[in-house]
Amino acid sequence: MLERSPKPVVEKPTLHESAALHVTGTATYIDDLPEPRGTLHLAPGLTRIAHGRLVSMDLSAVRAAPGVITVLTAADIPGQNDTSPIGAHDEPLFVTDSITSEGQILFVVAAETRAQARAAVRRAVVETETLDPILDIDTAREARAPCAVPGRTMTRGDAEAAIAAAPRRLSGRIVMGGQEHFYLEGQAALALPGEGPEMIVWSSTQHPTETQAMVAHLLDVPANTITASVRRMGGGFGGKETQANQTACLAALVAHHTRRPARLRLDRDDDMVMTGKRHDFAIDYTVGFDDDGKIHGVDMLLACRCGWSADLSGPVIDRALTHADNAYFYPAVRLRSLPLRTNTVSNTAFRGFGVPQGALAAERVIEEIAFATGLDPNTVRLRNVYENGQLTPYHMTVEDSITAAILTDLARRCGYDTRKAALRASNAKAAEEGRVLRRGIAMTPVKFGISFTATHYNQAGALVHVYTDGSVQINHGGTEMGQGLHTKMMQVAARVFGLPQSDIRLTATTTDKVPNTSATAASSGADLNGMAVLDAATKIRDRIRDFAAERYNADPGTIRFHNSEIHMETGQGTLVESFAAVVRQAYLARVSLSSSGFYKTPEISWDPATGRGHPFYYFAYGAACAEIVIDTLTGEYRIDRVDILHDAGLSLNPEIDRGQIEGGFVQGAGWLTMEELVWDKKGALRTHAPSTYKIPTAFDMPRVFNVALLEDVPNRKATIFRSKAVGEPPFALAACVLFALSDAVASLDDHRTCPRLDAPATPETVLACIERLRAGKSATGHGTKIEVPATDADPVRDPVG
Structure with a gap:
């Protein structure tokens, strides 16, 4: 070395x-590349029903439209009509019969200009037979609609017996929604045919080798004839790990048939309708504990909306299982996953890859115990964090736990105890004086395993x-x-x-x-x-x-x-x-x-069938504290202050790492508080554009945002110059925002009831939770559901089928 x-x-x-x-x-992105002579511009024709069957498709008017050079369907594929990334073979590039989600591809138009291609798509005459869609987790569970990936079980000890024998027990549910990646650069690809079967595909992809393989399989050519290339992406967040493949395959297919360069940049509306998102979860939990807040046993069932195909749902749910303990030791534990197929977009990788969902359930358990015992949540956390030598639910020994030290140090740095006492006093005075603003504070840690659970990717x-x-x-x-x-x-x-x-x-x-x-x-x-x-x-x-x-x-x-x-x-x-x-x-x-x-990567192993092994080379740690204020008349709120202490080992570049921590945290806060995906009863995505889908802006940043890297703590493992990964772990730290909101809401009944606030905790959801507490009702854990009436046509998007 x-x-x-x-x-x-x-x-x-x-x-x-x-x-x-x-x-x-x-800076050059895919759509900035110089346009080769003869470049064709593409537009996909999409399904506009969520569930049904393709009866007929008349594309004669499309082919006759001005500027159109060719129109291709599944019949024009030389090789495999399949873009499934894990070999499930359940994700065709083009629909041929069964329609299982809005936004699936029926055909692709290649024209001289982008405007001509997009105009031609609207001329298609498509007849479909509509069936009732399955859109959410509860309906999928009732319909027994399992995904193509299997459920898993992780056990250590006898959780049922430990919970039964514990002095105290409780059960609950936490629901969390999905999230749109909202990368600034949309899905884009440019394919340039060469000699014979050779082709260069410039793609905005996080996985060039998989893009290369998909195009080769589609065209039925060896991989050595396809070159995939990317200089940079304008954001990815996991949304371009597998979802970039269909865009690249469409461009490559047109280039193959026409022997002309082919370019496709998805319109933002089409992009949001076509591509997968963060997985929704509904997690049922039962925990046994004692009066000191010590956990005796935990049983969780993690139900997940996967969408219409397997995609990466299996690995995502596995990682959610491996992080359903977050930073806490469960003496006896049973964790089960329930992946469910729905007639919505096929959900995929997203920053955190299941970890935020699993960790959020762990933090809800801690919050429930704190309310039940009257202890400070931070006290409960410190009494349950991992000690070195203890086993995770997947039987990996924790060797580098520093959660207690980070929580204690951050509490000291940000004055957690003093500020919490001041907030409680402020809320009490607000109640006496009839004022509507209430304040809350919460601190949460993260223990994030670093390595692919698919061992061969390491x-x-x-x-x-x-x-x-x-x-x-x-x-x-x-x-x-x-x-x-x-x-x-x-x-x-x-x-x-x-x-x-x-x-x-x-x-x-x-x-x-x-x-x-x-x-x-x-x-x-x-x-x-x-x-x-x-x-x-x-x-x-x-x-x-x-x-x-x-x-x-x-x-x-x-x-x-x-x-x-x-x-x-x-x-x-x-x-x-x-x-x-x-x-x-x-x-x-x-x-x-x-x-x-x-x-x-050395020292790693994983058996997904048994849910046991040593899947992570090491853990990255961190903690965050958030202070918020809510308006109890409207449910609106703002984040006043955030303090973060994060473990990056010996950081390779402290400023870049701080930027990742800040960006990841804000993106996580967006997921938990404002980013809401809404489908109507027919299965049409209604939040399909910047006008209908809200992400954090500069105005949503914490008014005070303190980020510090843990100093002089090199990675114990032989990583690159003893650094630690920092891209995804900070995302999960945003859980403190949700629990700070919960703390503020709980002040309305003097912290006697756990609000069981679900995500995204939009102002509507917060207000509904406030009204439940005011009515003296216990929260159900189901959050607020907004029903959007279905219409025959979207005024923004033109239906094809």
């Missing part, structure tokens, strides 16, 4: 590699070149979606060679340079690809060092790469040569200045 010093770039807040390009508007490759002028080019299998992964990879190479980051250039992620890549997901991008870059760069550096030792008669052990120079001890004393000069000499001596690198 490299020496700890010098460290010219790593662990310093260097500038994001595309920052200047972003600010000046010159590998990465890289390719590094050093040129004769001393400049360096790197390529790796990860993708950049704004999270700063490429910047960190440049920092790794810069540290290895002792160069400034400006001497490192990073090229687009492409399958013809680094093959068989894993998705950039599971917060593993820097861990995996950083080690692969380190491996490749170290090989070259060691060759240069061995050459320098021979060329200058220097002791290899004294050679250091620092400040664009190579320092060495020779018989005549210290010799300093520029990095570029030594590299040039090495080239003339025929020393290889290029190398591939590879890394696979």
Whole structure:
């Protein structure tokens, strides 16, 4: 391994590699690529019913429309009409008979202009037979509509007996909605046919290798004829891990048939209707505990709305199960999952990948115990957090638990106890004076397992070149979606060679340079690809060092790469040569200045059938405290203050990591408080555009937002320079906002009743919860349901079928 010093770039807040390009508007995304001569523009024809059968489809008027070059359907696919990412074979690119969701693809139009293609789609005459759709978890459970992925059970000890024997018991339910990814750059692809079957597909994808494989299967050609490439995405959040495939496949299919370049950028409305979202969950729980707030046993059933196909629902639900303990030890536990098929979009990966849903249930259990015992929730948390040596529900030993230390430190830093006492006094005075504003505060931790539960994904490759002028080019299998992964990879190479980051250039992620890549997901991008870059760069550096030792008669052990120079001890004393000069000499001596690198995560194993193993290399920890104020007449609220203390190990780039923490937290708060997906009774998505789907804005940011990284706590595992992943864990910290709202609502009956506030806790949901408490009714845990009347046509979107 490299020496700890010098460290010219790593662990310093260097500038994001595309920052200047972003600010000046010159960063290139898929739709910014120069349009090759003869490019065709595409538009998909979509189903507009949620459940039924395709009876007939007359596309003659579409083909005759101005500018239309071709119209393709399932009959035009040379290979497999399948875009299922996990081999379930239940996700056709084109509908041929059964319609199982609004927004499935019937056909694709290729025209000379985008406007012509979109206009032609509306000329289709489609006849369908409509069946009653299954749209929500409760209906799916009643209809016994299991998804293609199996349910799982994780057990340790006898949960039923432990709960029965516990001094106190309670049961409840927490419901949480889905979430739209709302990436700024929508799904987009450009396919360019080459010689014979060769094709380049530029795609806004988090998983270029899977896109390559999907296109190859669709066209019935070998993978080595398809190159998938992406320089950057304008956001992904998991929404481009599998959902990018259908856009790329449509472009590739048209390019294959016409031998012309084909471009598709989905309209925002179509994008939101077609693509999967975060999984909704309804989690039933029973817990046994004692008067001191100590948990004796937990039993949970996690029911999940998967949508019309399997997609990644299996892995998402598995990860929700593995995090239904969050940071707490359950002495006896049974966790079961119930994946359900519905006639809605096929839900998919989303930042956190099931962890926020599972962790939220754990935090509700803690909240329930606090209300039942009269203890402070933070006291209950500290009495139940993991101690090293204890087993998780999946029988992995926790070896690095620091939750108690983080919670205690954050409480001290933010003055939790003092502020809570002040808020209680303020609320009591507000009640006496008849004022409507109430305040709440809550603190929640996260323990987030880092690694893919699909063990084979825990590998990465890289390719590094050093040129004769001393400049360096790197390529790796990860993708950049704004999270700063490429910047960190440049920092790794810069540290290895002792160069400034400006001497490192990073090229687009492409399958013809680094093959068989894993998705950039599971917060593993820097861990995996950083080690692969380190491996490749170290090989070259060691060759240069061995050459320098021979060329200058220097002791290899004294050679250091620092400040664009190579320092060495020779018989005549210290010799300093520029990095570029030594590299040039090495080239003339025929020393290889290029190398591939590879890394696979050690120490991990997972058996999904038994729900046991060591699926995570390590855990990332953090805690957050939120203070809010609500208007009890309207249910409206604002977040006044948030304090976060997060564990990033020895951060590769503190400023990028702080940005990830802030962004992840706000996105999590949006999911829990305002982002609401609404389908009407016919199964049409009504929140399908920025005008109908609300995400956080600058006005929703906490008025005071303090973010600190845990200092001087290196990762105990041998990760890249002892750093820790930071992309997804902060998302789950936003749970404190929901429980701060709950704390404020509970003040209306002097904290005697757990409000059981569901998510998203919109003002309507908060107000309904307030009214229940005022009426002296116990919360049901079902939240508020908004019914939107179904109409025959959407005034914004033009129906096709």
